[in-house]
Amino acid sequence: MSNIDDVPVEVSKVFDTILVLDFGSQYSHLITRRLREFNVYAEMLPCTQKISELSWTPKGIILSGGPYSVYEEGSPHVDHDIFKLGVPILGICYGMQELAWINGKGVARGDKREYGPATLNVEDPSCELFKDVDHSQVWMSHGDKLHALPTGYKIVATSDNSPFAGIAHETEKIFGIQFHPEVTHSVKGKTILKNFAISICQVNANWSMENFVDTEIARIKKLVGPTAEVIGAVSGGVDSTVGAKILHEAIGDRFHAIYVDNGLMRKNETESVYQTLTEGLGINLTVVDATDKFLGRLKGITDPEKKRKIIGNTFIHVFEEEAAKITPKDGQEIEYLLQGTLYPDVIESISFKGPSQTIKTHHNVGGLLEDMKLKLIEPLRELFKDEVRHLGELLGVPHDLVWRHPFPGPGLAIRVLGEITPEQLKIAREADFIFIEEIKKAGIYKEISQAFAALLPVKSVGVMGDQRTYEQVIALRAIETVDFMTADWYVFEASFLKRVASRIVNEVDGVARVTYDITSKPPATVEWE
DSSP states (O other): OEETTSSOHHHHHHSOEEEEEEOSOTTHHHHHHHHHHTTOEEEEEETTOOGGGOSSOOSEEEEOOOSSOTTSTTOOOOOGGGGGSOOOEEEETHHHHHHHHHTTOOEEEEEEEEEEEEEEEESOTTOGGGTTTSSEEEEEEEEEEESSOOTTEEEEEEOSSOTTSEEEESSSSEEEESSOTTSTTSTTHHHHHHIIIIIISOOOOOOOHHHHHHHHHHHHHHHHTTTOOEEEEEOSSHHHHHHHHHHHHHHGGGEEEEEEEOSOOOTTHHHHHHIIIIIITOOOEEEEEOHHHHHHHHTTOOOHHHHHHHHHHHHHHHHHHHHHHOOOTTSOOOOEEEOOOOHHHHHHHOOOSSSOOOOOOOTTTTSSOTTOOSEEEOTTTTOOHHHHHHHHHHTTOOHHHHTOOOOOTTGGGGTBOSOOOHHHHHHHHHHHHHHHHHHHHTTOGGGOSEEEEEEEEEEEEEEETTEEEEEEEEEEEEEEOSSSSSBEEOOOOHHHHHHHHHHHHHHSTTEEEEEEOOOOBTTSOSSOO
């Protein structure tokens, strides 16, 4: 597989960038997200990243938290060359313990694990990191702690259980904090991160979608050149649509959009997508009906990872077949494939050696063929969902489409748990249509980030018309989120859920029971598979 965007070098060269080195914390992505909220570009790479292999120089480095103990054999450690760059460094939780371990050890298991809120006491108000912070609530999540001050450091903040809640180097701009400023539970967490990036690293906070779109269009023009043509994977969702619009802006008619109907789409999806992209945005679109091919390859498959792999591979086969049918003006073959990969996809799909774990394979990141002929163009790879929506509005994408709930690449294949059959797909399709229809009628569609119905691989006893039934179960899911990395379940009024459940049981053949998923992310993911 060829991917031109494995490391987004161009973006990091254009914008002042904070490098976040990830030690596997569940909160690592939030560090990047918080920095971007005040127009600072941040890029996350594994803690094993060799500094000598970077083609750009960060303005500052943040070491994330992690689930390990720095003193245990095999624990991940940072490349010591970060200290040769001469840029400010901030260690968070495990990252602070890493700084201490490098400078005199002094890290050991605490008397008790500290998880939850704590009161931070700023002991040195002159410390730049804690400007405008003073005493505030912070979020702790650690079992290890510092038992001695590292060589060359001083204490700048404490808490009742952490006498070294904040430390700073005596002469260098190197800081360590035991708590997590990136989570919302740390009341002044954003202020601390902003102090580090803006005041200490002196980053030029010019990261914005207005600047990004100009940079990205210029990058694509340079990459593709004056003659090469691009085939685009579009689904009708905001991600692929905004990606397609950027390609159209960059290379015009040399961009060929292809929509594959895999038979796993929602009710009336294909017709709606065609109308929106062609009539609404003027994009040259080819619709390919590959339903039989997808369902044939999925027959008998129940494992969700196998489903994703099969769907991802089949997508690429279909695209390559369609690419072969297009004859570019210069007689050359199609070279590039557009995908709407987002930053959360990248974060969840990359498996680092040691600190990070693969949660699930995204069809547009980890499910591609190793021998794929086409090279990927992923213009949204560095963006979070809300940034993509903002970008879409700047590009003139219709408001309803920009705010449309996301739909997974594997479609209903991961919302029909168990084997995929036409009958199961029909049940899931109809239940989902009713759920979304009622949400829109209630005027709460935009309050919800994503909502769908999942068909569970279990049956339940019911009673209809004085007769016993033994039919399937639908699970409804609706979430609220900003970046899709964390999410809370949406609190519906009881009357709404009652109405939806009644409609589904009465209007969808084969359903005996409806339940509502009230699990947040984490520990659950958004989708059931």
